[in-house]
Structures are given as structure tokens and as C-alpha cells.
Amino acid sequence: MWHRETQLAQVGIHADPSYGSVSAPIYPSVTYQHGPEGLGPFDYSRTGNPTRGALAEALASLEGGAGASLFSSGMAAIHAIAATLKQGDHVVLTEDVYGGTYRLFEDTFTKFGISTTYVNTRSLSQVRASMRPNTQLVFIESPSNPLLQVSDIRAISGIAHESGALIAVDNTFMTFLRQRPIELGADLVVYSATKYLAGHNDVLAGAVIARDPKRAEQIATIANACGGALSPIDSWLVMRGLKTLALRLNQQESSARQIAQFLDNHPGVVRAYYPDLGTDEDIALHQRQATGPGAMVSFQLPAHVDPGYFSSRLRCILPAVSLGGVESLITHPYTETHRELPEAIRIALGIHPGLMRLSVGIEHPDDLVNDLETALSL
Numbered sequence: 001m002w003h004r005e006t007q008l009a010q011v012g013i014h015a016d017p018s019y020g021s022v023s024a025p026i027y028p029s030v031t032y033q034h035g036p037e038g039l040g041p042f043d044y045s046r047t048g049n050p051t052r053g054a055l056a057e058a059l060a061s062l063e064g065g066a067g068a069s070l071f072s073s074g075m076a077a078i079h080a081i082a083a084t085l086k087q088g089d090h091v092v093l094t095e096d097v098y099g100g101t102y103r104l105f106e107d108t109f110t111k112f113g114i115s116t117t118y119v120n121t122r123s124l125s126q127v128r129a130s131m132r133p134n135t136q137l138v139f140i141e142s143p144s145n146p147l148l149q150v151s152d153i154r155a156i157s158g159i160a161h162e163s164g165a166l167i168a169v170d171n172t173f174m175t176f177l178r179q180r181p182i183e184l185g186a187d188l189v190v191y192s193a194t195k196y197l198a199g200h201n202d203v204l205a206g207a208v209i210a211r212d213p214k215r216a217e218q219i220a221t222i223a224n225a226c227g228g229a230l231s232p233i234d235s236w237l238v239m240r241g242l243k244t245l246a247l248r249l250n251q252q253e254s255s256a257r258q259i260a261q262f263l264d265n266h267p268g269v270v271r272a273y274y275p276d277l278g279t280d281e282d283i284a285l286h287q288r289q290a291t292g293p294g295a296m297v298s299f300q301l302p303a304h305v306d307p308g309y310f311s312s313r314l315r316c317i318l319p320a321v322s323l324g325g326v327e328s329l330i331t332h333p334y335t336e337t338h339r340e341l342p343e344a345i346r347i348a349l350g351i352h353p354g355l356m357r358l359s360v361g362i363e364h365p366d367d368l369v370n371d372l373e374t375a376l377s378l
């Protein structure tokens with residue numbers, strides 16, 4: 001088996017049986033002619049499409065799963081996982097989960113009689129205590145968004161499985177290049193492929209990769225039934241992005257390390273959050289289950305600094321939501337990505353008005369540090 005970097009560079013190259021094109025062909029056709037013997041491998045593009053199929057095959061292999069389904073956004077992918085549940089089921093989630101995930105479960109799925117408990121998944125005793133006889137799903141992010149808290153994927157998988165529940169890991173921040181949840185025991189891995197996988201802030205996409213074929217089939221059936229399939233052109237854009245994922249992530253992570261150190265040492269920053277900056281225990285855990293800290297850094301501004309004014313002083317880093325692309329973006333989780341969480345919960349979790357979340361891009365790290373330095377020298 002090739003290294004992942006090689007697999008990534010070659011994503012989609014065998015997808016053209018007609019001409020052997022190196023770039024996977026984009027098949028916009030919605031429907032496919034039947035031969036005399038009936039339907040062929042493709043009949044209708046919501047159910048299956050050769051371009052989307054090439055991407056699904058690549059992702060399943062890269063993640064080490066049995067199959068992948070591609071969706072028109074990360075939220076559509078998480079929705080498909082939630083749609084495996086039935087009335088009366090209970091879900092345990094990481095407490096500082098992405099705000100959109102919180103909104104999906106609270107606004108949509110509670111209406112269908114699905115209950116939730118949000119816990120600090122860093123604490124295995126809290127996870128264990130939150131499991132109920134009807135818990136069918138444990139949904140975690142590690143490191144979490146935006147506080148980059150690390151949870152023990154292998155141990156939580158064990159707790160979930162002991163109770164007969166599935167475990168899904170949102171691996172958006174790490175990607176399979178840094179963290180492999182299926183090898184750690186997860187049943188499902190979910191992505192906002194909008195982020196690092198596509199990598200250019202120009203496509204909205206989601207993916208679910210399942211450990212076993214039956215589960216992969218179940219997710220594919222839900223994808224077909226609900227209809228949020230990834231379009232052929234967007235599938236192609238994700239494939240094109242994947243080819244440079246290793247290069248991008250190496251650069252982004254190396255710059256993020258430098259920036260996290262800079263922020264951690266800066267007197268104008270109350271606290272910096274990065275997987276390399278946690279407690280010794282957290283660092284050791286992250287290093288056991290992931291091969292790098294990634295490229296997301298959060299930091300707390302002092303109470304007297306207006307986050308809006310701070311962001312307006314940045315020249316290189318763009319104030320914008322989203323993450324994982326080539327451009328560095330800074331977000332204010334309190335009013336943006338996590339605004340769906342009730343204020344008391346935000347504050348209790350540490351998502352304070354002064355918290356900033358930085359997605360480090362591929363710009364020269366010195367320019368990013370200088371930009372932050374200038375904005376911090378208020």
C-alpha cells in the first residue's frame with residue numbers, strides 16, 4: 001500500500017475507463033441509458049454518480065473504512081448519521097461541539113423524540129455516567145471546536161460499545177492524515193469536507209465514512225432517501241483539493257505551531273488553546289491518538305479588548321467563518337460559529353466574548369505573526 005501522500009496525489013486517476021484522463025472526468029448527467037439487460041451500474045445521479053463515486057472510493061480507502069457517502073455539506077453528513085436514530089433514542093455529544101451540530105440535534109431531532117446529553121468528553125467518568133439504556137449514539141469531536149479539548153477516542157469507543165451504542169467522530173479538524181478514528185474504534189467518521197479536505201474555501205461538502213459495509217450501506221440508503229448528495233462538479237473540486245492536502249496541512253500545521261507559541265507568550269493574550277499547549281495529560285493523549293496538533297489555534301483576548309476592533313486591525317488574516325482553507329481566517333465563536341449555544345452554556349464552556357478562533361492558512365508564517373502582533377499592540 002502506498003503512503004497516503006501518494007494516494008492523495010493520485011486520487012481519481014483511474015476514474016476514466018474511456019480515455020484514461022489523469023483528472024477524473026466530471027459526469028453531469030442525471031440519468032443513464034439502460035441496456036437490454038436493464039439498469040447498469042448507474043441509473044440516477046442522486047443514487048450514484050461516477051465522479052462522486054471516485055471520490056467516495058478514495059475517501060473510504062484513505063480513512064480505512066468500508067465505504068463513504070458524500071453530501072452537499074458537512075451538516076447534511078451529520079444529518080445522515082442522526083437519521084439512523086429512531087424515536088426514543090438518546091445521544092451523548094461533546095459539550096463544545098460545533099454550533100451547527102448542536103442546532104441540528106436540538107432544533108430538528110428533539111422534535112422526533114430523540115434526546116441528547118452534552119458532556120465534557122475529556123472526562124471518561126462523565127461519558128460513562130451519561131450513558132443510558134437507550135443511548136444509541138456517542139458523537140464526539142477531538143480536538144473540539146473551538147477550545148481544542150482532547151477526548152480519548154479509543155476509551156470512549158469502548159464505553160459506547162459496552163452500552164451497545166455507535167460512536168461517530170467528527171474528524172474535520174485533524175483529517176485522516178493526523179488522526180484515524182476507525183483504527184481507534186470509531187464506527188463512523190464524519191467530515192465537513194468544506195474545510196481541509198477541499199481546502200480552498202470554494203466548495204461546500206460533507207462525508208461519512210463507515211467502518212463496516214452494512215453501516216456504509218445504511219448511510220448510503222439515507223443519503224439517497226434524503227437527497228443531499230454532493231454534485232459532480234463539487235465532487236471533482238474536493239478531489240482536486242485532496243491532491244494537495246498533505247502539502248497544505250504540513251505547511252498550515254508548521255505555521256500554527258509557531259503562531260500558538262507566539263500567542264502563548266504574548267502578554268496581550270490571556271490564554272492560547274492548541275493541542276500542544278494543554279496539560280501534560282492532554283498533550284500525551286493527543287500524541288497517542290494523533291500524529292500532529294493540526295492548524296487551528298484559539299486564544300482569549302483580555303476583557304478590555306473589543307474583538308471586532310481587534311479583527312478590523314488585521315490585514316492578512318481575514319475575519320470570516322469557516323476554516324481549513326489556504327487563506328487564514330479568524331472567527332469570533334461567541335457571536336458566530338457557536339452563537340446557537342445558549343449564552344450560559346457558552347460561558348460555562350469557556351466560549352467567552354474575548355475568544356478568537358484562528359484557522360491558519362498557507363501564507364508565510366512571519367506575515368501571520370506580524371499581523372497578529374500589530375493587531376495586539378492596541
Ligand SMILES: Cc1ncc(COP(=O)(O)O)c(C=O)c1O
Nearest residue numbers: 073074075098145172192194205
Ligand atoms: C467541526 C465541524 N463539523 C461540521 C461542520 C459543518 O460543516 P458544513 O459547514 O460543511 O455544513 C463544521 C462547519 O464549520 C465544523 O466546523
